[in-house]
Structure formats: C-alpha cells, structure tokens
Amino acid sequence: MSEDFVLELEHIRKEYPGVVALKDVTLQLRRGEILGLIGENGAGKSTLIKCCSGAVVPTSGKIKINGKEFDRMTPQLAAENGIAIIYQEFNNVKELSAAENMFLGRPIRKGITIDRKAMEAEAAKAFEQLHIKINPRELVKNLSVGYQQMIEIAKAIQQNAQVLIMDEPSAPLTNNEVDAMFEVVNLLRNKGVSIIYISHRLEEIFYLSDRIEVIRDGEYVDTLITPNATEDQLIQMMVGREMTQKFPERKPCVDESKVVLELKNVCGNGDKNMSLKIHAGEVLGLGGLVGAGRTELAQVIFGAKPKESGQMFLNGKEINPKTPREAIDLGIAMLPEDRKRHGALLGVSIKNNINMPTYDRISKATVIDLKTERERAEKYRKEIQIKCPTINQLVKNLSGGNQQKVILGKWLAADSQLIIFDEPTRGIDVGAKYEIYKLINELVEQGRAVLMISSEMEELIGMSDRIIVLAEREMTGELKKEEFDANTIMAMASAIVDQGK
Ligand SMILES: Nc1ncnc2c1ncn2[C@@H]1O[C@H](COP(=O)(O)OP(=O)(O)OP(=O)(O)O)[C@@H](O)[C@H]1O
Ligand SMILES: [Mg+2]
Known part of the structure; x- marks a missing residue:
C-alpha cells in the first residue's frame, strides 16, 4: 500500500533571523x-x-530515511544512512590530491599512520566504476571543475550512498563536462541510487528526471510526473504567474554613427586578431564554444589581462587599460561568469557590494555619503528583485542566484559606457532572467553599449543586435539580426580556422 520511499521530508520549516527560508515543504524520493x-x-x-545532510537544522519538521524517523540530521548520521550531497559550491581542498579529497576527514589508517596507498587504491576503484579517468595522486588544483565534481560523486559512491543529492551540478560545467556528468548520473540510476537533481535548466530536468517537484517562496507547490509536464506549466508553477514572452521588447536604439568600442587587430591572452565595433545602443553578442576565447577577450578589454598588440578605442579615443581599476574609471564594466571568484565579496553586505566600484564618486574627502549609498542599494534591490530581508544582509547568506543579482547591481550602479556581460543568466531562474534582459534593454536604450557573452543559443539570438562568433581564439563569423540562425552560429563556432587565409 505505502510506496517505497528512501527519503521523506515532512513539513519542513526553517527560519533565519528576518527570513523564513522554508515554510512547509514536503518531499518524497522514491527508490x-x-x-x-x-x-x-x-x-x-x-x-x-x-x-537532509545536517548542514542546516530545520526549525521544525521530520526527516525519514527508509521509513525511519529523525528529528534532525547530523552530517555523520546522514553519511551512515547513505545520504550524499554535492553542494552548489562544493568545498574541496585544492592543495590535496584527488584521493586525499575523497577521504577528507575520514582517512584510511594503518595503525596510527595514514594509509595513502589504500586510499589511492579505493579512489582508483571508485573512478573506474564511474568510467572516469583521474589519477588519484593528481592535486585537485590541477583538475578542471568537471573532474573536481567527479571526485565528489566518486566519494559518494565509495561511501555506498543510496541517495545522491546534486545542487545545480551543471552550472559550473562546460557542455562536454555536462554530457560526462549525465552519463555518470544515468550509470548511478542504473545501479539503483536515488537522486535529487536541482537545476534551473529545464531541458536537463526533462532529460534526466522521472518526477519533478516545484517549490516557490519556501512552500511546496506540486510534484509532476515528467512525461506529463510541459515547460510552460513548470514555469508558471515556479513563477506563480504566466510568462508569455521570454525576451522583453526593446525600442530600436542602435546608433551606428557612434562607435563606443572599437578593436583593431587586438591580440592578447591567447586571442588573435580581434577586430570589432560596438555602437551606442547596441547589444553585440559573442558566441562560441567554451574555450573559444570569449572570456579571454573580455579580460583584455577590461584590463585584467595584457593586450600584446593591436589597438582599442573607446568613444574614438585610444585606450590601454592596464588594470580593471583603470578600465572602470574609463567607463567599462564587466560582470564575470565565475561569481564566487571574481564577482561578489561574500563576507560583506549587499549595500557595500553594490556601491563598491563607485565609493570614490559618492564620497567627499573620504567621507561616504551614507544616504546615497543606501538609496542606490535600495534602488537595485528593488529593480532586480534581490531577495533579502535588508540591504545589510551579508552576500554569503543569499541564495546563489541572488548573489549573481548583487554583482549585476554593482555594475549597473557604476554608470558605465560599455558593459560586458559574461554569461549573464547562468544559474538565474526564468523570472529573474526576464528582469535581467529588461535591464540590458534599459542600458542600451540609454545609449550604452553592451557586449554579451553567452553559451545559450536562445539568449544570444533573443537579445543580440549583432552576433560575432569565435572559434579557437579567432573570429569566425559575424551575423546581422536578419541572418541569425542557430545552425549557422553552431557551424561558425565549430569552424576550424583556415590558417592559410
Ligand atoms: N544562512 C542564512 N542566513 C539567512 N538567510 C539565509 C541563509 N541561508 C539561506 N537564506 C535565505 O533563505 C532563502 C532560500 O535560500 P536558498 O539558498 O535555499 O535558495 P535556492 O532555492 O537554493 O536559490 P538559488 O536557485 O538561487 O540557489 C533565501 O531567501 C536566502 O536568502
Ligand atoms: Mg541554491
């Protein structure tokens, strides 16, 4: 009669000072x-x-594992009961080897010494089971993010996890790494592991899942059987209203008489012969596969990496920013893709983060204008809907997507001529994506220029006025709006550049 659930969460409530993160959420995971x-x-x-892991202790509610009830979890209890979690921002120790990371906090011992050989052998066994090639002795810092994640999955396997919970596992991965991760996930399912998979990318959810649970504002909405669900239905359940359009309307505003940024044969940071123009009021999309050299180009423009040759002009004046500080002062802003490493200061408030690039502008003789500081932060909190109790909240206590919004607010406040967005909506939910697109529209309608790097074809086509495609560190094509076509862009992105021409 009763179904076979490995994990059940019943009426979970979690309060933080000023925030009720979960009101009453129930989740049932079938074996x-x-x-x-x-x-x-x-x-x-x-x-x-x-x-489920004991990392957060619920204010009230019950957790059942294989029908056995727990008032609260501890990390140790969770592990003993076969629950493993791969966190949104996984914490590994970069200076240790793959094997050492797998056995972090629970090393295999021989007498009183650590048995490195045994750990390496166990790690090798787990990697083999997952068909992944990692040398157990390799230091984690030398491995790509995809492999670092594989180590976390292998750790779960080695601990014989029955339940694997993955929190936005695809967000930091390249397309190839995502494919490899899917293979491993399917392999685990076939071995009988039950999996909770969190993602903002609905196509992944449709591809992998058997059922889909939706929560909104800390409350349970519903659980659907995947083949019976549609994308529109899920979006409506998540957002709580119907979303008829993905991309907001933009008034035509490209001013071809005003070139904001021009590059002439720029080489640097591995990129070769980059020549392009971005006009006032224009969104120039930069397409290409991961590794094509798009972020690298942005870093050169932003002064984060040196230009080796060629010329750059901003509003007709030659510029040579040597540091991001110089670029910011010239009127260039950049929203980086890796929010944890380059984007936000996690230990300080939303207010401080938003005002960060411009404190010198709102200060008189080193005294900060507190009213302006607050007003600006409030303005962006409202405009981009940063979900927080107050602007004094520390950024580290925000959800991942809301951290991204703080970074966005910070650069919008900086009043720049040219704004570079590197994967602006990665890890951002559908409703907030729309808000970010609206803000990009506002920026160009005000006459600013936007360079948008995006790996999401739909976003690239939906938001750009023109698209330039890179492949293997060179430009392989340029398309006007009327020429936009996903297949053409893909062909250009995978083009092998003919060196002879
Ligand atoms: N330690 C904390 N202190 C205060 N508030 C917190 C803390 N952790 C989370 N919150 C709040 O709880 C709410 C839920 O956050 P959570 O990280 O679970 O969201 P999420 O659904 O995972 O979002 P995302 O898709 O952005 O990752 C948010 O409003 C967040 O600001
Ligand atoms: Mg999250």
Whole structure:
C-alpha cells in the first residue's frame, strides 16, 4: 500500500533571523528515481536539501530515511544512512590530491599512520566504476571543475550512498563536462541510487528526471510526473504567474554613427586578431564554444589581462587599460561568469557590494555619503528583485542566484559606457532572467553599449543586435539580426580556422 520511499521530508520549516527560508515543504524520493527539484532563486531548494545532510537544522519538521524517523540530521548520521550531497559550491581542498579529497576527514589508517596507498587504491576503484579517468595522486588544483565534481560523486559512491543529492551540478560545467556528468548520473540510476537533481535548466530536468517537484517562496507547490509536464506549466508553477514572452521588447536604439568600442587587430591572452565595433545602443553578442576565447577577450578589454598588440578605442579615443581599476574609471564594466571568484565579496553586505566600484564618486574627502549609498542599494534591490530581508544582509547568506543579482547591481550602479556581460543568466531562474534582459534593454536604450557573452543559443539570438562568433581564439563569423540562425552560429563556432587565409 505505502510506496517505497528512501527519503521523506515532512513539513519542513526553517527560519533565519528576518527570513523564513522554508515554510512547509514536503518531499518524497522514491527508490531508484531521479527527482528534479526546481524553483526560483531563493525559493529554498538549497536550504531544503541541506536539511537532509545536517548542514542546516530545520526549525521544525521530520526527516525519514527508509521509513525511519529523525528529528534532525547530523552530517555523520546522514553519511551512515547513505545520504550524499554535492553542494552548489562544493568545498574541496585544492592543495590535496584527488584521493586525499575523497577521504577528507575520514582517512584510511594503518595503525596510527595514514594509509595513502589504500586510499589511492579505493579512489582508483571508485573512478573506474564511474568510467572516469583521474589519477588519484593528481592535486585537485590541477583538475578542471568537471573532474573536481567527479571526485565528489566518486566519494559518494565509495561511501555506498543510496541517495545522491546534486545542487545545480551543471552550472559550473562546460557542455562536454555536462554530457560526462549525465552519463555518470544515468550509470548511478542504473545501479539503483536515488537522486535529487536541482537545476534551473529545464531541458536537463526533462532529460534526466522521472518526477519533478516545484517549490516557490519556501512552500511546496506540486510534484509532476515528467512525461506529463510541459515547460510552460513548470514555469508558471515556479513563477506563480504566466510568462508569455521570454525576451522583453526593446525600442530600436542602435546608433551606428557612434562607435563606443572599437578593436583593431587586438591580440592578447591567447586571442588573435580581434577586430570589432560596438555602437551606442547596441547589444553585440559573442558566441562560441567554451574555450573559444570569449572570456579571454573580455579580460583584455577590461584590463585584467595584457593586450600584446593591436589597438582599442573607446568613444574614438585610444585606450590601454592596464588594470580593471583603470578600465572602470574609463567607463567599462564587466560582470564575470565565475561569481564566487571574481564577482561578489561574500563576507560583506549587499549595500557595500553594490556601491563598491563607485565609493570614490559618492564620497567627499573620504567621507561616504551614507544616504546615497543606501538609496542606490535600495534602488537595485528593488529593480532586480534581490531577495533579502535588508540591504545589510551579508552576500554569503543569499541564495546563489541572488548573489549573481548583487554583482549585476554593482555594475549597473557604476554608470558605465560599455558593459560586458559574461554569461549573464547562468544559474538565474526564468523570472529573474526576464528582469535581467529588461535591464540590458534599459542600458542600451540609454545609449550604452553592451557586449554579451553567452553559451545559450536562445539568449544570444533573443537579445543580440549583432552576433560575432569565435572559434579557437579567432573570429569566425559575424551575423546581422536578419541572418541569425542557430545552425549557422553552431557551424561558425565549430569552424576550424583556415590558417592559410
Ligand atoms: N544562512 C542564512 N542566513 C539567512 N538567510 C539565509 C541563509 N541561508 C539561506 N537564506 C535565505 O533563505 C532563502 C532560500 O535560500 P536558498 O539558498 O535555499 O535558495 P535556492 O532555492 O537554493 O536559490 P538559488 O536557485 O538561487 O540557489 C533565501 O531567501 C536566502 O536568502
Ligand atoms: Mg541554491
């Protein structure tokens, strides 16, 4: 009669000072299934799954594993009961080897010494089971993010996890790494592991999951059987309203008489012969595969990496920013893709983060204008809907997507001529994506220029006025709006540049 659930969360509530992260959420994971868990940024997905590992202690509610009830979890109890979690921002120790990371905090011992050989052998065994090629002795810092994640998965296997919970595992990965991760996930499902998979990318949820649970604002909405669900239906359940359009209307505003940025044969940071123009009021999309050299180009423009040759002009004046500080002062802003490393200062408030690039502008003789500081932060909190109790909240206590919005607010406040967006909506939910697109539209309607790097074809086509495609560190094509076509862009992105021409 009763179904076979490995994991059940019943009426989970979690309060933080000033925030109720979870009001009353229930989740049931069937044995051997993949359950997709979706919801907007700040809906409570990460908090919910942290209750399963003991990383977060719920204010009230029950957790059942194989029918056995627990009032609260501890990391040790969770591990003993076969629950493993791969966190949104996984914490490994970069200076240690793959094997050492797998056995972090629970090394295999021989007498009183650590048995490195045994750990390496066990690690090798787990990697082999997952068909992944990692040398157990390799230092984690030398491995790509994809491999670092594989180590976390292998760790779960080595601990014989029955339940694997993955919090936005695809967000930091390249396309190839995502494919490899999917293979491993399917392999685990076939071995009988039950999986909770969190993602903002609905196509992944459709591809992998058996059922989909939606939560909104800390509350349970519904659980659907995947083949019966549609994308529109899920979006409506997440956002709580119907979304008829993905991309907001933009008034035509490209001013071809005003070139904001021009590059002439720029080489540097591995990129070769980059020549392009961006006009006032224009969104120039930069397409290409991961590794094509798009972020590298942005770093050169932003003064983060040296230009080796060629020329750059901003509003007709030659520029040579040597540092990001110089670029910011010239009127260039950049929203980087890796928010944790380059984007936000996690230990300080939303207010401080938003005002960070411009403190010198709102200060008189080193005294900060506190009113302006507050007003600006409030303005962007409202405009881009940063979900927080107050602007004094520390950024590290925000959900992942809301951290991204703070970074966005910071650069919008900086009043720049040219704004470079590197994957602006990665890890951002559908509703907030629309808001970010609206802001990009506002920026260009005000006459600013935008360079947008995006790996999402739909976004590239939906938002750009013109698209330039890179492949292997060179420009392989340029398309006007009327020429936009996903196949053409893909062909250009995978083009082998003919060196002879
Ligand atoms: N330690 C904390 N202190 C205060 N508030 C917190 C803390 N951790 C989370 N919150 C709040 O709880 C809410 C839910 O956050 P959570 O990280 O679970 O969202 P999420 O659904 O995972 O979002 P995302 O898709 O952006 O990762 C957010 O409003 C967040 O600001
Ligand atoms: Mg999260």
